[in-house]
Every structure is written in C-alpha cells, then in structure tokens.
Amino acid sequence: MPSPSLSTRDLTIRFGGHVAVNSVTCDFHPGETTVIVGPNGAGKTTYFNLISGQLPASAGRVEKSGEDITRLSPSARAGRGIGRAFQLTNLFPQLSVIENIRLAVQAREGAGWSLFRPAASRRDLIRSAEHYLDAARLTDRADMPAASLPHGDQRKLEVALLMAMEPDIYMFDEPTAGMSLDQAPAVLDLIGKIKADTTKTVLLVEHKMDVVRALADRIIVLHNGELLADGPPAEVMGSKIVRDVYLGTATEETA
Numbered sequence: 001m002p003s004p005s006l007s008t009r010d011l012t013i014r015f016g017g018h019v020a021v022n023s024v025t026c027d028f029h030p031g032e033t034t035v036i037v038g039p040n041g042a043g044k045t046t047y048f049n050l051i052s053g054q055l056p057a058s059a060g061r062v063e064k065s066g067e068d069i070t071r072l073s074p075s076a077r078a079g080r081g082i083g084r085a086f087q088l089t090n091l092f093p094q095l096s097v098i099e100n101i102r103l104a105v106q107a108r109e110g111a112g113w114s115l116f117r118p119a120a121s122r123r124d125l126i127r128s129a130e131h132y133l134d135a136a137r138l139t140d141r142a143d144m145p146a147a148s149l150p151h152g153d154q155r156k157l158e159v160a161l162l163m164a165m166e167p168d169i170y171m172f173d174e175p176t177a178g179m180s181l182d183q184a185p186a187v188l189d190l191i192g193k194i195k196a197d198t199t200k201t202v203l204l205v206e207h208k209m210d211v212v213r214a215l216a217d218r219i220i221v222l223h224n225g226e227l228l229a230d231g232p233p234a235e236v237m238g239s240k241i242v243r244d245v246y247l248g249t250a251t252e253e254t255a
C-alpha cells in the first residue's frame with residue numbers, strides 16, 4: 001500500500017453544541033476510490049468541506065501527502081492538488097466550452113504562462129484542452145457558450161475543467177445528482193477514467209447504490225458524524241451495523 005495521499009486525524013467540527021464531524025481518522029491512497037455513505041445529516045458533506053477547506057476544523061488535522069494543510073484556504077488546498085468540482089471559480093459562462101477548458105489548462109500552468117510565449121506552447125495548450133474535451137465527450141459542444149449547455153453537459157464540463165487542473169485528489173459530491181438516466185453514464189464513465197489512473201485518489205459522497213457499486217473500491221460509513229465502518233464494499237454493505245443504520249434501527253450506543 002502506497003503512503004496516504006490524504007489523511008484526516010481526529011478531524012472534528014462543532015456547530016454550537018452539535019458535533020457534525022466527530023474525531024474522524026482516515027487515510028486515503030492513490031489508486032483508490034472511496035465512497036462516503038451514510039444517512040441524511042450524517043456529516044458527509046461537512047467532512048468534505050473540512051477536507052477542501054470550506055469549513056475550519058474545530059479540532060484535528062487534514063494532511064496532504066503528510067503535510068499539515070488544516071489551516072490553509074480552499075484555494076491553497078486546490079493549489080496542492082485537492083480538486084473539488086464546485087471549487088471551480090474559473091468558469092466563464094459566455095465563453096465557449098473549449099475556451100473554458102483552455103483557460104483551466106492555462107491556469108494550471110500558472111504564472112509561468114505568458115502571452116509572449118512562442119506560439120508552439122499555445123498550441124500545446126489547445127492540444128491539451130482538446131484532450132480533456134474529448135475525454136469528457138464534449139467535442140460536438142466545443143464551440144457552444146458554456147452557459148447554453150444542457151445540465152448534463154455542464155456537469156461533464158465541470159469534470160473536464162477539474163481534470164484540466166490535474167489534481168491528485170478528486171472530490172465528487174453526488175456527481176450525477178439532478179441528471180437524467182441517459183446522462184448519468186457519461187459522467188460515471190468519466191470518473192471511471194480518472195479512477196483508472198492509479199496516481200489519483202478519488203473520494204465521492206454518494207447516495208445512489210448503483211453509483212456506489214459501479215465505482216467504490218472502498219466504502220466508509222459516517223453516522224452521527226462518526227466513522228462507523230470502513231472496508232471493501234461487500235463487507236461494509238453486508239455488515240449488520242450498517243444495515244441497521246440504513247434501516248434506521250441503530251441506537252446512539254451501537255453507533
């Protein structure tokens with residue numbers, strides 16, 4: 001097992017007297033897709049927000065490849081390779097799909113890129129943008145303004161922009177939410193491509209069991225803010241305590 005790309009150590013957040021994430025310690029590794037499940041209000045989104053920096057921890061730590069990033073801003077964490085779809089503030093609704101992707105590629109290249117660089121390097125940017133456009137199966141939408149894309153294609157563009165930033169950690173919060181049945185497979189396929197790259201760590205929050213089954217190498221279950229179970233999908237979903245939680249029969253003590 002490679003060393004963890006991402007870890008949380010006793011990660012905790014309190015809202016007044018309510019502990020929404022309670023001392024969660026967990027390691028995530030390259031080449032592994034972990035799906036975070038749990039009943040409504042279990043703390044899944046809050047845990048994500050603590051990892052990506054949208055919320056400050058009350059206690060505990062977040063580490064990226066061993067570096068303590070607990071006090072870093074969301075954008076500083078993104079700069080260290082933590083990519084979360086909604087963090088994308090670089091979407092220009094009036095620009096075309098391909099221009100948006102090209103700008104994301106350019107943003108990754110950072111301050112080093114300049115208008116005065118030779119044309120060849122700009123051709124590289126375009127080639128790179130076309131690669132992500134193709135990966136997202138958006139080639140036929142390349143010249144459409146981003147704002148005019150149908151919802152399903154906007155989600156694909158979101159994933160393409162995330163891919164263009166080449167994070168090590170991909171975080172998806174219900175990536176097919178609000179999509180029709182015929183749109184969802186394209187996004188799942190795209191996540192499958194990311195997952196096939198064994199240098200990447202993928203984290204998903206997901207309610208839909210077919211999505212969990214399709215993508216999970218590992219499932220962690222949160223319940224009342226605590227890590228209730230962690231392991232291979234069949235083992236976790238087959239465990240009595242998890243079934244009890246999903247059937248709503250777990251008590252505070254068993255949790």
Ligand SMILES: Nc1ncnc2c1ncn2[C@@H]1O[C@H](COP(=O)(O)OP(=O)(O)OP(=O)(O)O)[C@@H](O)[C@H]1O
Nearest residue numbers: 015018019020038039040041042043044045046047
């Ligand atoms: N900013 C906040 N202020 C106060 N309480 C909050 C805040 N954010 C989340 N909570 C509470 O923390 C708990 C966990 O919420 P969270 O949204 O993380 O759950 P979840 O597992 O993602 O649920 P769902 O599956 O319904 O999205 C809930 O009780 C919620 O009301």
